[in-house]
Amino acid sequence: MRAMVYRGPYRVRVEEKPDPRIEHPNDAIVRVTRAAICGSDLHLYHGMMPDTRVGHTFGHEFIGIVEEVGSSVQNLQVGDKVMVPFNIFCGSCFYCARGLYSNCHNVNANATAVGAIYGYSHTTGGYDGGQAELVRVPFADVGPSIIPDWLDDEDALLMTDALATAYFGAQLAEISEGDTVAVLGAGPIGLYAARSAWLMGAGRVVVIDQLPERLEKARTFAHAETINFNQVDDVVLEMKKQTDHLGFDAVIDAVGAEADGNMTQHLTSARFKLQGGSPIALNWAIDGARKGGVISVMGAYGPIFSSVKFGDALNKGLTLRMNQCPVKRQWPRLLEHIRSGYFKPSDIVTHRIPLEDIAEAYHLFSAKLDGCIKPVIIPDAS
Amino acid sequence: MDTPMERTGHPPVYTHRKPPLPETPEQLRARIPGWGADLDPADRPSYPREIAAETGAHWDLPEPQPEHGERERSMEHGMLTPVFGTAQPLQGLSGVVRRYAYRRHSEGKAAHWLLLLAADRVDVAEHVLRSFATLRPDNPITETGIRAEVKHGSSRFGKGRSDIRHQAIDPVVNGAPWVAGALAAAWAVRRVARRAG
Numbered sequence: 001m002r003a004m005v006y007r008g009p010y011r012v013r014v015e016e017k018p019d020p021r022i023e024h025p026n027d028a029i030v031r032v033t034r035a036a037i038c039g040s041d042l043h044l045y046h047g048m049m050p051d052t053r054v055g056h057t058f059g060h061e062f063i064g065i066v067e068e069v070g071s072s073v074q075n076l077q078v079g080d081k082v083m084v085p086f087n088i089f090c091g092s093c094f095y096c097a098r099g100l101y102s103n104c105h106n107v108n109a110n111a112t113a114v115g116a117i118y119g120y121s122h123t124t125g126g127y128d129g130g131q132a133e134l135v136r137v138p139f140a141d142v143g144p145s146i147i148p149d150w151l152d153d154e155d156a157l158l159m160t161d162a163l164a165t166a167y168f169g170a171q172l173a174e175i176s177e178g179d180t181v182a183v184l185g186a187g188p189i190g191l192y193a194a195r196s197a198w199l200m201g202a203g204r205v206v207v208i209d210q211l212p213e214r215l216e217k218a219r220t221f222a223h224a225e226t227i228n229f230n231q232v233d234d235v236v237l238e239m240k241k242q243t244d245h246l247g248f249d250a251v252i253d254a255v256g257a258e259a260d261g262n263m264t265q266h267l268t269s270a271r272f273k274l275q276g277g278s279p280i281a282l283n284w285a286i287d288g289a290r291k292g293g294v295i296s297v298m299g300a301y302g303p304i305f306s307s308v309k310f311g312d313a314l315n316k317g318l319t320l321r322m323n324q325c326p327v328k329r330q331w332p333r334l335l336e337h338i339r340s341g342y343f344k345p346s347d348i349v350t351h352r353i354p355l356e357d358i359a360e361a362y363h364l365f366s367a368k369l370d371g372c373i374k375p376v377i378i379p380d381a382s
Numbered sequence: 383m384d385t386p387m388e389r390t391g392h393p394p395v396y397t398h399r400k401p402p403l404p405e406t407p408e409q410l411r412a413r414i415p416g417w418g419a420d421l422d423p424a425d426r427p428s429y430p431r432e433i434a435a436e437t438g439a440h441w442d443l444p445e446p447q448p449e450h451g452e453r454e455r456s457m458e459h460g461m462l463t464p465v466f467g468t469a470q471p472l473q474g475l476s477g478v479v480r481r482y483a484y485r486r487h488s489e490g491k492a493a494h495w496l497l498l499l500a501a502d503r504v505d506v507a508e509h510v511l512r513s514f515a516t517l518r519p520d521n522p523i524t525e526t527g528i529r530a531e532v533k534h535g536s537s538r539f540g541k542g543r544s545d546i547r548h549q550a551i552d553p554v555v556n557g558a559p560w561v562a563g564a565l566a567a568a569w570a571v572r573r574v575a576r577r578a579g
Contacts, residue, residue, distance in 0.1 A: 008506035011525035024447040024465050050498035051480065053470040054509040072445075075438055090465065091439030098432040106444060109455040109466040113489050116467070123498070126467030138465050141438045171426045177418070178403055198414045201421040203403040210543055223414050230543070244393040244401035260545050273499060304495045326428065329435075333420075333427045342416030363527030368543075370534035 002379070003057045003132030004358040009047030010366075012359050017057070020128065020136035025072035028140035030082060034157045035130045035355075035377040036061040038086075039187050040300040042366050043257050044121060048273055049302055051110065051122040059377070060086035060118040061161045062130025063153060066140075075141045082144040084137055085327035086161040088116035088127060091142035102324035107138065113303055115324060123303065131358065133379045145331060151338070154376060158188075158345035159334060162374070165325040166192030166254070167334060169298035170200055172321040173250035178203035182239060182248040182288055183224070184281040186214035188348050188374050189298050190254035194222035197252070199342060206242060208235060208284075210261070213371040221347060229261055239288035247290030255281035256299025269306065276304035283309045289318055297322035349374045354381030454484040476505035507563060 003017045020029055041058050043049050066080045076082065089096050089104035095115075096104050107116035108125040119129015128135065137144060147156045166189045175181060181197040183190045186209035194205045206225045207218035215226040227242070229235040240247055257277030258270045261284075269278035277300070285295045286309050295318055313320060337343050350373045353361040358377065365375050387393050394401050411417045423429040444464040454472060455462050472480055479501035487494035513520045523529070 007509065007520055007525050011520070011522065012527075013521075013525045023468060025445060047502065050495045050502065052502055053476075054505050055470050057469070072440075074440065088465075089437075090444050091435075091437030092441055092444065096437055096439070097435060099428075099435040100432065101435075101437075106464050107466070109453060109459065109463045110484075111456050111489055112458040122467065122470070126469045128467075128469040139439075139444070141440065168428055171420075171428045177407065177421055178400075180403075196420075198410070198417050199420045200426070201407075201418045203405070203407075203410070244387065244395055246393075246395040246401055260543075276495075302495075303489065304492065304499075329427050333425065337416060337419065340416060340419070342419060359525050359527035360530040360533065361527070363530040364534060367530070368545075369530060 001133040002355060003128070003134075004059065004355065004377075005054075006044065006052060006056045006058065007054060010045065012045065012058075012362050014356055014358055017132070020134050022068060022070045023136065024138060025070040026139050026141055027070040028066050028073060028076055028137045028144070029068040030062075030064040030084065030130075030135050030137050030144070031067045032059075032062045032064040032130050032133060032135055032379045033081075034063050034153055035059045035132075035379065036157055036160075036162070037131070037361060037365050037375050037377065038161055039189065040120075040256065042362075043277075043300060043302065045362050045366060046258065046270060048257060048270065048277070049121045049123060050304070053122060053126075056119065056121065057128040057130075057132050058119040059129030059131030059135075060120055061157060062118070062135065063147065063157050063160065064130070064135070066144075067134065069140060073140045076144060076146075081147045083147050083156040083160050084118070084130070084135075084144045085164070086117055087143070087324065087327055088118065088125060088138050089142060090139055096142075099326060099329055100323070101326035101328060103326075111303070117324070131355065131377055131379075133355075143328065145328070148335065151335070152346060154346035154349055155338060155344070157376065158349075158374075159331060160327065161325070162188040162348075163192050163334060163343065163345045164327040164330040165189055165298055167196045167330050168323075168325040169193045169252050169254065169296045170196035172294075172296035172298075172323070173197065173200075173252050174294045174296075174319070174321070175200040175202050175250055177201035179249035180204045180243055180246075181206070182251045182285075183207045183218075183254055184251065184285055185209060185254035185256075185299065186211065186218045186226075187254065190252070191217055191222050191348055191373075192343075192345070193252045193254050193298065194218060194224045195343065197250075198223065199337065206239075206248070208239075211368060214373060217348070217373065235261070236284055236287040239284075243290070247293060248288055249290060250294045250296065251285040251289045252296045253281045253285045253299045257301050259299070265307070273304075275306045277301035277306050279306040279308045282306070283312075286313045286316070286318060289316065291316040292318070294319045294321065298325075349376050351375040353377055355379045356381070454481060456484065456489055458488050458490075474505070474508045476501040476508060479504060 116125030483497035
């Protein structure tokens, strides 16, 4: 099969790889029809995630058609069109039994600090991902769902991570009616999180970023106010001014490990890999929230330490909530919202790129060229 | 409209009052599709955090995936997980470093992660060298996707983006390990050559 492979920091290419095979009775093999590049894939691409091995195929956002099933699979058949949550989970361990699918204990031999994710290094289990023609899907009876006939392919694709994660992030912000909500980052997660905050009754939603085209999207797609942090002297002070010096009731970090806006932090983390992630956005969240406020962390960070301003979080009495999203738990309610017209997930897709051009797709997205917000990969573009 | 501060001479936060919102719930409901649809936490799928989940699993402990060869695991696990990835098994010098990181250090130690990061760099060097013995050696032009700059133009400039400020030194930072590696190799070769001579 043809598949994207990692060759080293900032270098990827398409290679011919052996087809994946059934390795466990509850495995399925899925022929990928659409995949996406996620902002968190860029952390792998930039060499920030420990145990990212050369030859690894990235991609945890994908949909496709079931090509083969293992002997114990009961809920799927060959030919079913499925969306696959980015979490790999068993459905029966201590965590899965409590709905914490992203924290499954039975699927990641390499680490207990994180569950398993498709195509996201060996630190998250060592499973090849979906930026390929075929992918192995463990626990086929638990993870994937058949895509409803009425749902567009790209809308289904964005349910596998971006939309679900953002919606989950807004829930973790514990929003009450009339709350002021700041969203750091106007990428796909930030944009959907801003939309989701309104569903939970936010009174104001302010999105903070530095890219004019993304801030424009925040105003039109997410109905939010915006702050361009490059056009203010001090973004935390601006957050205070915007809230009559109170601070925001809730702040959602939708940036994560490669936050820019502070040269020292960015270089020591994103460039020199001396921190698990650049804590710029997280520190702005902590300082921009009101005392007693809530921080929801949706941006991805690596397992190494980061210089987070924990004292401020303590002294302000903040609640910090975070997790990888248990995607499948979000789907029933999200499908209702899509049917009601509250979400049109694919509205943020800006680029559709053949798998054969994967290197250019990664550079385009990484360097944020051409107004790229969400690139979709088409494995069989012919 | 006067701000609360203009009306009172002080921001409302210094009293018990919460700053007023620019729009009423009725205005927000009219302007924003779905406003308040999940106002009740009971409608939010991840509330409460833990639930008794129906997942479709028809096992208590999943039957174990057959092992073919060595499979490294975190020493914080009590056993090899029933299911595991088989994407890129340990190999070469990087495999030696990774095996040591998994066997010697728990996830709680920085050494575990720093060794894995170091092994990643060794892995890349090994594969670059190995690629020169194949029909498809690594090609920094095609693999970095730099042609996207030409196709899509330098649209990042002129917008005050903070990433522009450090882009001048990015190649230095990213290229430094390669230069250091090349210098070390040259030094080693010279030393061996001198001894031989």
